[in-house]
Amino acid sequence: MVAIGDEILSGRTKDKNIGHFAEVATLAGIDLMEVRIVPDVEARIVEAVDALRGRYDLVVTSGGIGPTHDDITADAIGVAFGLPVEEHPEAVSRLEAYYAGRDMPFTEARRRMTRTPKGARLIDNPVSTAPGFSVENVHVMAGVPHVFQAMLDNLMATIPHGRPIESRSVPCPYGEGDIGDALARIAKARDGVSIGSYPRFSEGRYTTEIVLRSRDRDKLDEAESAVRALLAEMG
Amino acid sequence: MVAIGDEILSGRTKDKNIGHFAEVATLAGIDLMEVRIVPDVEARIVEAVDALRGRYDLVVTSGGIGPTHDDITADAIGVAFGLPVEEHPEAVSRLEAYYAGRDMPFTEARRRMTRTPKGARLIDNPVSTAPGFSVENVHVMAGVPHVFQAMLDNLMATIPHGRPIESRSVPCPYGEGDIGDALARIAKARDGVSIGSYPRFSEGRYTTEIVLRSRDRDKLDEAESAVRALLAEMG
Secondary structure, three states: OEEEOHHHHOOOOOOOHHHHHHHHHHHOOOOOOOEEEEOOOHHHHHHHHHHHHHHOOOEEEEOOOOOOOOOOHHHHHHHHHOOOEEEOHHHHHHHHHHHHHOOOOOOHHHHHOOEEEOOOEEEOOOOOOOOEEEEOOEEEEOOOHHHHHHHHHHHHOOOOOOOOOEEEEEEEOOOHHHHHHHHHHHHHOOOOOEEEEEEEEEOOEEEEEEEEEEOOHHHHHHHHHHHHHHHHHHO | OEEEOHHHHOOOOOOOHHHHHHHHHHHOOOOOOOEEEEOOOHHHHHHHHHHHHHHOOOEEEEOOOOOOOOOOHHHHHHHHHOOOEEEOHHHHHHHHHHHHHOOOOOOHHHHHHHEEEOOOEEEOOOOOOOOEEEEOOEEEEOOOHHHHHHHHHHHHOOOOOOOOOEEEEEEEOOOHHHHHHHHHHHHHOOOOOEEEEEEEEEOOEEEEEEEEEEOOHHHHHHHHHHHHHHHHHHO
16 A cells, blocks of 8 residues: 655644555455555656555555645656556536536636546546546555545455455453563464464553464464463463 | 564554654654555565665664564574674663663573664664664664664664754645646745645545645745745635
């Protein structure tokens, strides 16, 4: 995923799209492998998109597709794919109808939102009409969270999913330092199961949440039993 | 910045450190230029740290320095710099004293938290003692937000700052599409001032927050006047 926007890097806006996408992808059996947050600078967007689109099956972007001069994502995607960027006829007719229906002028700024790399597929925007778009394995969506989320729902309906990862959470009354050695031994002996531990700090002491994740339910059951047996032994 | 952790990419944990660092850096006059979120995989951490440490003055990392087997940030930083990773004597004595004072065993897992690339400088951890560390321009801190924040406060006291960026926010009752054209003209004519616009959507309509940012107060004043004059003209 590439999240685009000076406002995230300056701290003015707290990104909400990365966490949302991470959850939706995980539920759908898609592993989110890497996220980059880049400024509204064409060369930086191009670099990030190019790096990720070659490496991973799927890239989503958020931000930079509005009507103002700092919305340069469409141009950057055009550069990344070597495609001219032009008004997408279907996007133009959707926005014409949208603004006509609201008695609002279809300004040149608003027309910017119809620009896509030539041949892009549109991603529907049920909230405010101006669409996202896809070029090959790169899916370009809005930065405003409720628009991003709506576009993502439409996108997810169209892309192939993997087998979902199941996860199990085992609360542990000990700190990471108390269980780390034994947990490492359990993790080392088990392929196909990821065992993470997440410290919690409250009321002056650490406890731990142990999270096991796998696509294989049998392996997950077995690893969970091993962890629970360990905790019972320590108690 | 490099944020490290499977739990962020899976959506289980919502990152809080990126937004916090972005705010602190901006206040201190440091421009955050890029963020990467990578999994607990050594090669991915090394790649991200190497890419950013060559390009930028300063790199901070969050996550992966706890006592468990998935805490591999110290090893990854060692690989990135070609340095052996070993127990840092000062970190060992701090943690020995800390656990002795709490009558807790100084387990092998806890000893992991004293490992740093050879010659690293420690970053104090007033919350739970186990320190972060710096190698050259890379500063490695915890992922637990209140520990990250405390380490960051200590780090910020030791690094040179730029001149802070000032920002002005001008509320605008029109949507981005209504002001985009005129705003683009204002932005284009002004070097050294960044003009961003951020859509707000509530009660069924878009308004806009226009944010001007600059290190030069005179330029900022002039640009803000131009934006306010534009809005007055439209009103």
